Each structure stands twice: as structure tokens, then as C-alpha cells.
Amino acid sequence: MKPWFRLITALAAALVLGSAPGGAAGQTVLDFPTWQAEEPGVSTWWKSLIAAYEKQYPDVRINLQQIPFNQFVKQMTVRFAAGTPPDIVHLPSRDFASFADQGWLEPLDERLKSTDIPAMWPPLQADMMWNGKTQGVLLMGYGGMLFYNEQRLKDAHVAVPKTPDEWLAAMKATTAADKGLFGLSTITAEHPNMVVEMASWVIGSGADWLKGGRYNFTDPAVVRAVDQWRQSVGYAPKGTNSATARQLFVDGKTAFLRDGPWVWGAVEKASAEMKPSLKITGLPFPVEPGGASNSLHIAAKSDARKKDAAWKFIVMAASPEWQHAYALTGSPAPRKNTLTPADFAAKPYLKVINDEAARAQNLFPTVPAVRAGYNDFATQVTKAGMRMISTQDSTPKVLADLQRDLERELPLK
Amino acid sequence: MTAVPRRRRLPVRDRWLAYGLLAPACVAVALLVAWPLWVIVQMSLRPGRALELTKLLSQPLGFANFDRVLAQPSTWAAFGHSLVYTGGTLVPAFALGLGAALLFHRTFPGRRWLRSLLLLPWAVPGVIVSIGFLWMFDASFGVVNSVLRRVGVLSTDVAWFVDADTAMLAVILPTVWKSFPFFAITMLAALQGVPASLYEAARVDGASPLQQFRHVTWPGIRGSAMLAVLLNALWTFREFDIVFASTGGGPAGATETLGILLYREAFGSFRFGTAAALGVLMVATALVVVLLGYRWLREETR
Numbered sequence: 001m002k003p004w005f006r007l008i009t010a011l012a013a014a015l016v017l018g019s020a021p022g023g024a025a026g027q028t029v030l031d032f033p034t035w036q037a038e039e040p041g042v043s044t045w046w047k048s049l050i051a052a053y054e055k056q057y058p059d060v061r062i063n064l065q066q067i068p069f070n071q072f073v074k075q076m077t078v079r080f081a082a083g084t085p086p087d088i089v090h091l092p093s094r095d096f097a098s099f100a101d102q103g104w105l106e107p108l109d110e111r112l113k114s115t116d117i118p119a120m121w122p123p124l125q126a127d128m129m130w131n132g133k134t135q136g137v138l139l140m141g142y143g144g145m146l147f148y149n150e151q152r153l154k155d156a157h158v159a160v161p162k163t164p165d166e167w168l169a170a171m172k173a174t175t176a177a178d179k180g181l182f183g184l185s186t187i188t189a190e191h192p193n194m195v196v197e198m199a200s201w202v203i204g205s206g207a208d209w210l211k212g213g214r215y216n217f218t219d220p221a222v223v224r225a226v227d228q229w230r231q232s233v234g235y236a237p238k239g240t241n242s243a244t245a246r247q248l249f250v251d252g253k254t255a256f257l258r259d260g261p262w263v264w265g266a267v268e269k270a271s272a273e274m275k276p277s278l279k280i281t282g283l284p285f286p287v288e289p290g291g292a293s294n295s296l297h298i299a300a301k302s303d304a305r306k307k308d309a310a311w312k313f314i315v316m317a318a319s320p321e322w323q324h325a326y327a328l329t330g331s332p333a334p335r336k337n338t339l340t341p342a343d344f345a346a347k348p349y350l351k352v353i354n355d356e357a358a359r360a361q362n363l364f365p366t367v368p369a370v371r372a373g374y375n376d377f378a379t380q381v382t383k384a385g386m387r388m389i390s391t392q393d394s395t396p397k398v399l400a401d402l403q404r405d406l407e408r409e410l411p412l413k
Numbered sequence: 414m415t416a417v418p419r420r421r422r423l424p425v426r427d428r429w430l431a432y433g434l435l436a437p438a439c440v441a442v443a444l445l446v447a448w449p450l451w452v453i454v455q456m457s458l459r460p461g462r463a464l465e466l467t468k469l470l471s472q473p474l475g476f477a478n479f480d481r482v483l484a485q486p487s488t489w490a491a492f493g494h495s496l497v498y499t500g501g502t503l504v505p506a507f508a509l510g511l512g513a514a515l516l517f518h519r520t521f522p523g524r525r526w527l528r529s530l531l532l533l534p535w536a537v538p539g540v541i542v543s544i545g546f547l548w549m550f551d552a553s554f555g556v557v558n559s560v561l562r563r564v565g566v567l568s569t570d571v572a573w574f575v576d577a578d579t580a581m582l583a584v585i586l587p588t589v590w591k592s593f594p595f596f597a598i599t600m601l602a603a604l605q606g607v608p609a610s611l612y613e614a615a616r617v618d619g620a621s622p623l624q625q626f627r628h629v630t631w632p633g634i635r636g637s638a639m640l641a642v643l644l645n646a647l648w649t650f651r652e653f654d655i656v657f658a659s660t661g662g663g664p665a666g667a668t669e670t671l672g673i674l675l676y677r678e679a680f681g682s683f684r685f686g687t688a689a690a691l692g693v694l695m696v697a698t699a700l701v702v703v704l705l706g707y708r709w710l711r712e713e714t715r
Contacts, residue, residue: 077683189575189661238553238572239551239552239574379682386663386664390577390663390667391577409682
């Protein structure tokens with residue numbers, strides 16, 4: 001055989017072998033992208049769950065992939081639009097409707113009948129319904145948490161705040177920008193979670209920017225709440241995304257951080273010097289803002305074998321054993337009565353997290369048009385938020401413009 | 414009068430060989446350029462919000478996407494931002510590049526090393542450049558604010574990438590840093606093509622350095638310089654990564670160029686048809702610039 005022929009044959013063989021799907025012969029590989037594969041705390045749970053699943057179903061392998069949160073929905077959109085969706089679909093719940101509206105997700109009603117999920121899940125599970133069909137299983141419903149640096153509060157002679165005004169005063173007292181110390185860690189750059197930050201102040205105050213099926217941004221109560229959020233941003237470093245905001249808090253550069261309970265995993269990784277000062281409590285609002293955080297789904301386009309395998313994975317994640325393990329990471333599990341008094345005694349912060357989740361009011365819009373066009377809504381609100389951070393334009397003017405833009409771009413009727 | 418020589422016709426076998434050799438290039442161009450362009454034009458003419466390509470392409474034809482794009486204020490704002498960004502980048506990058514080319518055309522110790530270093534910014538990916546500048550220009554912990562405060566230029570920290578008044582300048586700076594080596598290298602190559610005898614003659618005639626630049630150097634490098642300006646203008650006009658990685662088009666749309674708006678329409682609002690219409694308009698604008706530039710270049714180099 002001539003050398004060049006041998007080379008071509010070898011290359012062709014390598015190409016054929018290289019293009020074959022990964023895993024052993026006959027093994028089903030489930031593609032599972034998530035933004036939590038490297039997130040402290042919950043990533044350990046995912047990896048343990050996958051290991052247990054693969055042990056129970058040796059003919060299935062799960063390919064876990066990490067995608068940064070601020071790119072996650074966009075990458076999923078591209079994958080679905082291109083007709084190559086993942087097999088296990090993990091979504092931020094606020095984006096669920098825009099995917100369901102495209103017919104991309106598998107209805108799960110029939111499969112759910114054989115489980116205890118309908119009986120054991122909270123009312124927030126109803127958010128997983130679109131066009132009369134349940135198309136997902138809620139993985140976490142939560143209440144927003146206030147993380148604070150006890151030492152910084154002591155140094156500034158302020159107590160843990162109980163009202164929005166006390167919180168603003170505490171932020172002011174703990175800010176010394178010339179020393180690189182700030183009162184608050186929050187998002188001050190273009191980021192999908194800026195809406196959550198603003199909504200926390202609005203819903204927390206008892207107001208709502210969607211009322212009676214209409215946009216309600218010009219309501220004086222909404223204006224006041226947004227103005228308070230704007231004041232709070234004045235005590236935060238500028239140009240910060242959510243990851244940097246968390247890191248600044250863990251490093252002791254900021255006194256307060258409003259975030260989801262899952263951040264406790266990152267707080268626990270703080271330095272030995274810093275860790276004793278970092279505490280968690282409920283937000284100082286009359287209403288606890290929270291909502292459905294993330295959920296699991298199956299792609300409608302997957303083949304039947306993969307759908308069955310993905311469903312078994314969801315059922316395992318929803319089982320009492322794995323829900324208990326999930327709740328211990330600091331993320332409130334949706335299954336009722338997951339944690340025991342012994343768990344609360346061993347880890348007191350779990351009690352705070354679960355109490356806040358129980359009284360949380362949904363901060364995400366429930367109007368179908370906004371749910372289906374959530375990205376448009378979030379883009380416009382973020383733009384208005386950035387305008388308030390980066391210009392001197394008055395809050396009522398910015399919100400009036402926002403209302404006008406939303407009515408044009410995303411009409412509700 | 415001399416007769417125009419007739420072009421010799423290749424034998425059939427050689428012609429087939431020529432076509433055969435050309436075929437892979439033609440197929441590659443058709444697959445990688447013509448087909449995507451055709452799909453984008455198709456998408457731009459399909460109004461609606463379907464995300465799947467097959468669904469979108471089955472919708473009826475219409476100009477609603479173009480109507481929407483041309484009517485929305487954000488398109489014109491983005492067009493204006495793109496022009497400011499392109500102009501704001503080209504002028505300083507060209508000036509720096511020309512200065513660097515003139516400097517490195519001279520002989521001095523370490524010139525070869527420095528010439529290699531000069532290329533470095535051009536080779537760095539845009540996202541890395543953005544991250545570097547974000548750190549340096551960070552409002553609270555950046556070195557730039559710290560230095561400017563120490564020397565008394567600033568009394569308070571400036572949020573360069575977050576303040577609507579400074580954000581455009583903040584995204585132009587890394588783009589200039591990344592762009593100027595291209596001008597420098599292009600003009601350095603052109604400078605080496607200017608005969609030394611012309612400078613000698615100019616010096617003998619008593620020309621000052623400025624006069625030598627105006628009457629010898631500039632006519633010698635003008636063609637290359639204009640081509641570099643044209644190419645860089647097109648690259649900067651459709652620039653995406655530096656702006657996206659540093660400000661994402663913000664704050665409040667202050668740095669939203671056409672490329673960013675297109676991305677937002679497609680992946681933020683899921684309006685692929687509108688995004689495609691924006692893309693078609695961007696290609697058309699670039700085409701007009703290229704045609705005008707080509708004509709101008711031809712006249713310059715005639």
C-alpha cells in the first residue's frame with residue numbers, strides 16, 4: 001500500500017471515529033447545559049445527582065456543560081432556533097414562557113400523573129403552565145435575602161435594617177468611597193438581573209409596575225420605590241455585574257448584598273478572617289419579593305428515548321432524597337416539608353431562607369404578553385435603570401418614557 | 414497602428430483542468446458567503462416573530478421588517494453611534510499609526526524588537542482588550558482614576574464605562590489601541606517603497622522635514638493609507654466584540670452601535686427578521702462606502 005493511501009485511510013478512519021457520538025456503544029448521551037455547573041454549593045448537588053443517575057441507569061450518560069448566566073438564555077435560544085436543543089433543559093423560570101410560546105418544550109401532564117409532584121409542589125408550579133399544558137417542573141421558588149457584613153455595621157454604629165429607609169441610611173453610613181468601601185453590592189452595569197434588583201424595591205414596597213393588565217410605571221408608589229432603588233445604587237460601586245457584586249461583598253468591600261439564597265454557598269467560601277462577619281437575613285421590605293427561580297424541562301424535539309431518559313432525571317431530582325440534599329445547599333427546594341427541625345438546628349440560616357421563601361410574593365410579571373416577551377421587557381427596564389444610574393434625568397421622566405416605550409414595543413392588548 | 418493580439422484559446426482539456434481547480438474555491442465562496450447572504454436577505458423579507466428558520470422562511474414575503482427598522486428611533490440612534498464610534502476611532506488610530514510608522518522608519522537601536530511589539534495590540538482578541546480596559550478604567554478600583562486623582566486632574570471618581578457622557582470615549586479608547594498597529598504596519602511598508610533618492614533630491618533643494626513629508630512622503634504612501642482607512646472604517650463600522658464586552662451597548666443605549674442593536678434584536682427580542690433587515694442595511698451601507706472608496710482610490714492611484 002502506498003504511504004499516501006495509508007495516510008488518507010487513517011485520516012478517514014479518524015474522521016469517522018471522531019464524528020461518532022461520545023460514550024460507549026449503545027449508550028444514550030443527554031446534553032445538559034446549565035449556568036450552575038460551577039456555582040458554589042449547587043454545582044456539587046448537580047454533580048452528585050448526575051453521578052447517582054448514571055449509576056442507576058448505566059446506559060445513559062449526562063453531558064453537563066457550564067454556560068455563564070448572562071449568555072445562557074441567548075445560547076439556548078440559538079440552539080433551539082437551530083433545531084439542536086439540549087435534552088435536559090434547565091431554564092430561568094422567567095424565560096420559560098418565551099420558550100414555551102415557541103412550542104419548544106414538551107408537555108408533561110401525562111408524565112406528571114404518575115408522580116407526587118402535583119401534590120407536593122407549591123402553587124408557584126402553576127407558572128410552568130403555558131397554553132393549558134404543564135411544560136416544566138419548578139426546581140426552586142425563593143425569597144430575596146439580605147446578606148450583610150456585621151463588622152462593617154458595627155464600625156458604622158448601625159443596626160440591621162428593618163425598613164427601606166433604615167436600609168438606605170445604613171448604606172450611607174457604611175460608604176467610604178475614597179477608601180474603596182461601599183454600602184451596597186448591586187448590579188450597576190447592563191445585566192439581565194438589573195430588573196430583579198429594581199423589582200425587589202417595587203414589589204417589596206407593596207407596589208406593582210403591572211396593575212390591572214396595564215403598565216403602571218407612572219404610579220407614584222412605583223416612582224417612589226424606584227427612586228429608593230436609585231438612591232441605593234448611589235452607595236454601590238459602578239459598572240458591577242452580579243458576579244463582581246457577590247465577590248465584592250465576600251471580600252468585605254461592601255456592607256450589604258441583596259441576592260438569592262443560593263449565594264450562601266459563595267459566602268461560605270469567604271476567607272477565614274471575613275467569614276464570621278458575613279450574615280444573612282430577610283429583606284427589610286414590608287412585602288418579601290421572590291418568585292420562581294429555575295425549572296427543568298424536556299425539549300419537544302428530542303427523540304422518545306432521550307425524552308424518557310431526561311424525564312427519569314427530572315423525577316430523580318424531584319425525589320425526597322435529592323430535594324433534601326438540594327435544600328441543604330441553601331436553595332429552597334419546592335417539595336413540601338423537605339427540611340427537618342434537626343436540619344434547622346444544625347444550620348440556622350436554612351430556617352431564615354425557608355421562612356422568606358414561604359412568604360415571598362412573585363416579583364416577575366404574570367401577564368402572558370410580558371411573560372412571552374420577557375426579554376423585551378427586561379431590555380427596556382434595564383435600559384431605563386441604566387439611564388437612572390448614568391444620567392441626571394429625573395426618575396418620573398425616565399419611568400414615563402419607559403412606560404411609553406413598553407406600550408409601543410410590547411403592547412399588552 | 415498595432416493590432417490587438419488575440420487571446421489564445423486553451424485546449425479543452427486544459428480548460429476543464431482550470432475549471433476543476435477553480436471549483437473548490439467557487440463552492441467554498443457559494444457555501445460560506447453567498448448562501449448565508451441569501452438566507453439573510455430571505456429572512457429580512459419575512460415579517461413575524463418565528464425563531465426557527467424553517468418556520469420563518471415559510472412566512473409570506475413583505476417589507477414590514479424594513480419598515481420597522483427604518484421607523485424605530487433606536488436604528489437612527491445606533492447609526493449615529495456607529496458613525497461617531499467609527500470616526501472617533503479612525504482619526505486618532507490613523508494619527509497614531511502614521512506617527513509610529515514614521516518613527517519606526519528611522520534607524521535606532523532595538524527597532525526590530527519594538528516593531529514586533531507594535532503589532533501586539535492588533536493580535537490581542539477584542540474581548541481581552543475590553544477586559545483590560547474595564548479593569549484599568551473601573552470607577553471605584555481602577556488605576557486610571559487613582560492616578561488622575563493623585564495628580565489632581567479629577568476630584569471624584571469617573572465611571573468611564575457607566576456614565577452616559579464618557580461611555581463612548583471609553584469604548585473608543587480600547588478600539589484605537591487595537592486598531593493603530595494596522596495603520597502603522599501598512600504605512601511602514603508603504604514608506605519602505607518611497608525611494609531614498611527622492612529625499613536626497615528634496616534635501617538638496619532645501620526642503621524642510623515638513624515639506625519633505627508633504628511633497629515626498631505623503632504622495633508615496635497616500636494610496637496605502639487610504640486603503641487602510643477604508644478597510645479600518647469598514648471593520649470599525651461593524652465592530653462588535655469590544656463594545657459588547659465592555660458596555661453591552663449601554664449605559665441606556667449610549668454606545669449601542671448597529672452591530673449591538675442587531676444582536677439585541679435577534680437574541681434579546683427574538684426578532685430575527687428585523688435583525689436580518691438591519692444586517693442587510695448594514696451590508697448595503699458598507700457596499701456604498703466600498704464603491705465610493707474604490708472609485709476614489711482608483712483616481713488617487715491613477
